[in-house]
Amino acid sequence: MPVVTASTPPTYRLTEEQTLLRDAVRVIADDLVAPRAAEIDRTGEFPQDLRQLLAAQDILALPFPVEHGGLGGELLSLCLAIEQLSRACATTGLILAVQGLGALPLLMAGTTEQQARWIPRLASGEHLIAFALTEAEAGSDASAIRTRAVRDGDDYVITGAKRFISHGSVADLITVFAVTDPDAPRHARLSCFVVEVPTAGFAVTRLEHKMGLRGSPTAELAFDGVRVPAANLVGDEGDGFGIAMRTFDRSRPGIAAQAVGIAQGALEVASAYATERRQFGKRIGDLQMVAAMLADMDAATEAARQLLYKACVEIDAGSPDASRWSAMCKLVAGDAAMRVTTDAVQVLGGYGYIEEFPVERMMRDAKITQLYEGTQQIQRLVVARALLGRDD
Amino acid sequence: MGALWVVAEPGPDGGLARISTEAATLVRELGVASGREVVGIVVAADPAPAAADLASYLPLVLTIADPAATSQTWSAVAAGHVAALLASEAPDAVFVGAGADGRDLAGAVSALTGLGVLVNATAVTWTESGPAVEMSVFGGRLLTTSGFTGGRGIVTVRPNVTTASPAGTVGRVEARTADTTTPLPAVRVVDRVSEAGAAAPIEEARVIVAGGRGVGGAEGFGIVQQLADTLGGAVGATRAAVDSGWIAYSQQIGQTGKIVKPELYLALGISGAIQHKVGMRTSGAIVAVNRDADAPIAEFADLFVVGDLFEVGAALLERLRARSG
Amino acid sequence: MRIVVLIKPVPDPASAGERLGPDDRLDRAAVPAVVNGNDEYVLEAALKLVEAAGEGEITLLSMAPANAPETLRKALAMGAHRGVHVTDPALAGSCAASTARVLAAALHELEYDMVFAGIDSSDGVGGIVPAAIAAHLGLPYLSYAARIEPDMAGRTVRVRRISPTGYDLLEAPLPVVIGGTQALGEPRYPSLKGIMAARGKEIVTRSLADLGLDSAGIGGNAATTAVLGTQLPAARGATEIVRGSPDDGAARIVEFLAERRII
Numbered sequence: 001m002p003v004v005t006a007s008t009p010p011t012y013r014l015t016e017e018q019t020l021l022r023d024a025v026r027v028i029a030d031d032l033v034a035p036r037a038a039e040i041d042r043t044g045e046f047p048q049d050l051r052q053l054l055a056a057q058d059i060l061a062l063p064f065p066v067e068h069g070g071l072g073g074e075l076l077s078l079c080l081a082i083e084q085l086s087r088a089c090a091t092t093g094l095i096l097a098v099q100g101l102g103a104l105p106l107l108m109a110g111t112t113e114q115q116a117r118w119i120p121r122l123a124s125g126e127h128l129i130a131f132a133l134t135e136a137e138a139g140s141d142a143s144a145i146r147t148r149a150v151r152d153g154d155d156y157v158i159t160g161a162k163r164f165i166s167h168g169s170v171a172d173l174i175t176v177f178a179v180t181d182p183d184a185p186r187h188a189r190l191s192c193f194v195v196e197v198p199t200a201g202f203a204v205t206r207l208e209h210k211m212g213l214r215g216s217p218t219a220e221l222a223f224d225g226v227r228v229p230a231a232n233l234v235g236d237e238g239d240g241f242g243i244a245m246r247t248f249d250r251s252r253p254g255i256a257a258q259a260v261g262i263a264q265g266a267l268e269v270a271s272a273y274a275t276e277r278r279q280f281g282k283r284i285g286d287l288q289m290v291a292a293m294l295a296d297m298d299a300a301t302e303a304a305r306q307l308l309y310k311a312c313v314e315i316d317a318g319s320p321d322a323s324r325w326s327a328m329c330k331l332v333a334g335d336a337a338m339r340v341t342t343d344a345v346q347v348l349g350g351y352g353y354i355e356e357f358p359v360e361r362m363m364r365d366a367k368i369t370q371l372y373e374g375t376q377q378i379q380r381l382v383v384a385r386a387l388l389g390r391d392d
Numbered sequence: 393m394g395a396l397w398v399v400a401e402p403g404p405d406g407g408l409a410r411i412s413t414e415a416a417t418l419v420r421e422l423g424v425a426s427g428r429e430v431v432g433i434v435v436a437a438d439p440a441p442a443a444a445d446l447a448s449y450l451p452l453v454l455t456i457a458d459p460a461a462t463s464q465t466w467s468a469v470a471a472g473h474v475a476a477l478l479a480s481e482a483p484d485a486v487f488v489g490a491g492a493d494g495r496d497l498a499g500a501v502s503a504l505t506g507l508g509v510l511v512n513a514t515a516v517t518w519t520e521s522g523p524a525v526e527m528s529v530f531g532g533r534l535l536t537t538s539g540f541t542g543g544r545g546i547v548t549v550r551p552n553v554t555t556a557s558p559a560g561t562v563g564r565v566e567a568r569t570a571d572t573t574t575p576l577p578a579v580r581v582v583d584r585v586s587e588a589g590a591a592a593p594i595e596e597a598r599v600i601v602a603g604g605r606g607v608g609g610a611e612g613f614g615i616v617q618q619l620a621d622t623l624g625g626a627v628g629a630t631r632a633a634v635d636s637g638w639i640a641y642s643q644q645i646g647q648t649g650k651i652v653k654p655e656l657y658l659a660l661g662i663s664g665a666i667q668h669k670v671g672m673r674t675s676g677a678i679v680a681v682n683r684d685a686d687a688p689i690a691e692f693a694d695l696f697v698v699g700d701l702f703e704v705g706a707a708l709l710e711r712l713r714a715r716s717g
Numbered sequence: 718m719r720i721v722v723l724i725k726p727v728p729d730p731a732s733a734g735e736r737l738g739p740d741d742r743l744d745r746a747a748v749p750a751v752v753n754g755n756d757e758y759v760l761e762a763a764l765k766l767v768e769a770a771g772e773g774e775i776t777l778l779s780m781a782p783a784n785a786p787e788t789l790r791k792a793l794a795m796g797a798h799r800g801v802h803v804t805d806p807a808l809a810g811s812c813a814a815s816t817a818r819v820l821a822a823a824l825h826e827l828e829y830d831m832v833f834a835g836i837d838s839s840d841g842v843g844g845i846v847p848a849a850i851a852a853h854l855g856l857p858y859l860s861y862a863a864r865i866e867p868d869m870a871g872r873t874v875r876v877r878r879i880s881p882t883g884y885d886l887l888e889a890p891l892p893v894v895i896g897g898t899q900a901l902g903e904p905r906y907p908s909l910k911g912i913m914a915a916r917g918k919e920i921v922t923r924s925l926a927d928l929g930l931d932s933a934g935i936g937g938n939a940a941t942t943a944v945l946g947t948q949l950p951a952a953r954g955a956t957e958i959v960r961g962s963p964d965d966g967a968a969r970i971v972e973f974l975a976e977r978r979i980i
Contacts, residue, residue: 404881404882465858465859465860465878465885465887467848467858467860468857468858471852490844492844492860492861492878492879495837495843495844495845495848496845496848496858496860497848498845498848499817499844499845499846499847499848499849499851499852500848500849500851500852500858502813502814502817502845502849502852503814503817503818503821503848503849503850503851503852503853504852506814507814507941508812508813508814508940508941508942509812509813509814509843509845509941509942510942511813511841511842511843511844511845512842512843524945528950529735530733530735530736532950533733533735533949533950534736534737534947534948534949534950535947535948535949535950536737536741536944536946536947537944537945537946537947537948538942538943538944538945539942539943539945540941540942540943541940541941541942541943542941545941545942548843548844548845575852575855576851576852576855576858577855577856577857577889578857578889579857579858579859579887579888579889580887580888580889581885581886581887582875582886582887582888583885583886584880584882584883584884584885584886585877585883585884585885585886586882586883587882587883587884593881599979623979623980631899634899635899635903641863641879641898641899641900642879644899647730647754647839647842648754648755648839648898648899649899655977655979656974656977656979658970665731666730666731666733667730667731667839673953676977677973677974677977677979678953679970679973679974681966685958685960690956690958691956692953692956693956694953694954694956694957694973695956695957695959695969695970695973696956696957696958696959697959697966697967697969697970698958698959698960698966699960699961699962699963699966700963703963704963704966704967704970706963707963707964707966707967707968708966708967708970708971710967711967711968711971712971712980715971715980
């Protein structure tokens with residue numbers, strides 16, 4: 001059963017500060033990000049201009065603590081911003097989400113010295129950070145990772161390859177998970193390192209051509225005897241798996257926020273269309289089958305949103321059920337985004353299928369929210385485990 | 393019984409402001425209905441021209457000559473005199489227009505005398521407890537009638553609600569001695585600048601053609617101007633257009649702009665949101681052109697054309713020009 | 718450079734939900750409050766002046782119900798340094814005259830070179846309170862400002878006052894009260910850093926007793942005006958809607974104008 005802690009805020013409304021923040025990001029998203037969204041999807045280029053914009057507006061500072069130049073790192077504030085950006089452009093929303101994801105191991109397990117070394121330039125947006133866990137043969141099964149990190153004097157030498165790494169080709173820092181003890185029990189084999197790139201032996205060997213999120217570079221990274229100082233080990237040897245799992249507890253809401261944003265953007269396009277498009281002598285929004293679809297889309301989006309906000313508050317309050325909240329909100333939001341965007345295309349009919357309207361892009365973008373940072377099936381495992389406990 | 397005063401505001405070229413003729417008409421009619429004397433007050437460096445004009449509306453006009461009234465901001469100068477006169481004459485109500493100078497005066501006199509203020513009067517009747525002032529509030533959604541708890545006070549009169557009509561007989565003009573102590577600090581008028589772009593005041597236009605967000609840019613206002621010219625009217629705009637820099641603030645109509653009441657209000661690309669509606673909803677005829685059939689303006693326009701404002705505008709221009717030959 | 722900016726929380730005009738309460742006073746709980754539009758414009762003017770001078774402080778002053786600090790937060794997030802919140806149950810239902818007296822009393826406690834106020838507020842639309850405050854304080858009042866240019870060394874300020882034909886250039890010695898308009902320039906949206914920094918800024922609360930004012934002669938009990946009654950305005954006739962080609966629309970407009978003898 002979920003437990004409410006003493007520091008859980010008693011209110012179900014956003015505070016004035018959170019509302020101001022959400023509205024500030026919304027204005028930026030509407031005025032400066034939205035006009036670029038179609039072009040980003042069409043060209044598949046990483047929008048460096050929007051990355052600079054997010055940095056200049058201090059939006060990239062949201063995931064980080066104030067003492068290192070950040071804006072506080074509150075999960076709900078971060079998710080409000082991701083949601084608003086994703087409403088306009090899912091690729092841009094991901095820039096913020098991945099910045100948070102990549103830095104979480106550092107924030108959770110890094111030493112003061114490590115944080116002071118790297119976080120200020122992440123908060124300022126001067127540096128981007130990526131999260132490299134997944135491999136060709138290790139997707140849902142993170143313990144199947146084979147990239148090795150071998151101690152050699154004051155360094156570790158990393159050898160292996162990572163696949164499907166968001167921002168892998170544009171990041172300055174890469175959080176890499178590698179096996180340091182192949183004989184240890186499954187959950188104690190991995191360690192976590194921060195690799196500063198470019199560096200000898202590191203290469204981007206492939207960029208994926210994807211269904212959606214086309215402006216976000218998804219890279220295959222090769223580590224061919226890459227040396228990192230031992231000072232770049234985050235946490236202790238063997239802590240890697242635990243760090244990764246704890247990272248997901250705080251990063252999955254970011255993907256849920258992206259999903260909610262995508263859904264909201266699609267809902268708005270479909271609703272506007274339904275009030276303008278006339279067939280059979282009336283606007284199509286007044287035809288009951290269309291009205292019902294839109295109503296269900298709105299309800300699904302709102303339900304996903306409220307679950308997300310609640311999850312953020314619970315996780316920040318230190319709930320012992322953080323994994324449950326995190327997995328659940330990502331599960332619901334990802335499915336909502338896929339359903340809402342598919343229905344948005346349906347509402348627009350033939351127009352929904354062509355590039356002139358953004359909903360086909362939103363539908364292609366939505367799919368990834370059911371796949372990355374843990375597939376929906378993995379999320380279900382986490383929820384079921386929280387519900388049923390283990391069979392000891 | 394106390395009298396009803398109308399404090400006249402200065403118009404261009406030392407004459408009378410148009411709103412003062414409206415206020416004078418309204419108060420004169422109130423005076424007739426309530427059996428009270430109505431007196432006009434003119435404070436100016438040379439009050440004679442404005443007083444002569446006001447005397448065609450009111451039976452008695454008092455003048456105070458003060459050279460400071462042109463070298464300094466008028467309201468600070470006039471407020472001192474009006475407050476002093478109030479102390480000795482004790483009228484039941486003081487009316488002034490709800491334009492810039494009138495409001496400044498009302499605020500200052502209120503502070504000097506302790507009298508309350510009722511603002512933006514659209515109609516006034518007399519009751520045993522003093523004036524009952526009707527006002528339109530909440531963007532035009534509600535009409536309220538209010539009074540002074542002490543039976544006396546200051547009323548600002550909304551422009552473009554009353555039609556000014558001279559009395560038929562000319563009243564008499566009497567000079568009063570200037571009050572030599574001016575309780576309010578002077579604000580010097582260094583210069584009065586006419587700006588070439590400043591069009592005729594839109595509050596006085598018989599026809600207004602207004603553009604909103606749908607116009608899309610400063611160049612888009614070309615069609616608005618052409619239609620205004622052809623119809624012999626003025627160009628208006630919504631706050632969205634002004635804030636976007638497409639047109640000057642002086643042309644803005646609405647809650648934070650001007651309130652207008654032309655015979656024809658032609659709204660192009662204007663949604664008719666409440667803040668704008670306030671400024672023009674009492675226009676004689678409202679015609680709107682908008683691509684969005686569900687724009688709020690469709691609910692209160694007389695004629696609503698669903699279409700692109702540039703296409704309809706061009707067609708309209710052609711037809712109007714063909715008519716006038 | 719010290720500027721006090723008067724801030725009034727008003728019912729959000731975009732909500733179209735403002736209404737009177739059962740006591741015929743404005744029901745301030747009916748609709749969420751926002752900072753009065755014109756106040757944001759004068760605050761922006763103050764922020765620009767302080768930024769250009771490279772020094773200065775901006776204090777917000779607000780007479781408002783107890784929950785006002787939430788609304789003041791946006792103004793603090795824009796960059797004001799601190800706030801003074803005058804609040805007292807006795808102030809509910811205050812008339813404009815009373816409001817001016819209370820704000821003048823609060824200003825007596827503060828040090829400033831200029832007081833900025835929005836020329837009117839979207840709820841009352843009276844436009845008289847700033848003038849009344851200036852009169853109470855014995856300060857020059859410069860209204861309908863489209864531009865504000867202080868000369869701190871010379872201790873004067875010049876203001877462009879909107880006129881029907883353009884503007885009047887006014888000048889007065891500091892300190893002054895200035896009523897500002899939208900023409901001053903669009904207010905900035907608070908930056909994220911500003912939003913987060915606002916939580917650390919101080920808002921001081923003052924009651925009537927703190928200001929040395931007696932609630933018997935001020936506030937709702939001593940209101941100089943009162944609502945006697947309300948009614949709904951007369952409805953306009955039904956709207957005629959025309960669809961079709963642009964020329965169809967144009968033709969109907971010309972016909973309509975001719976019917977009404979406008980052309």
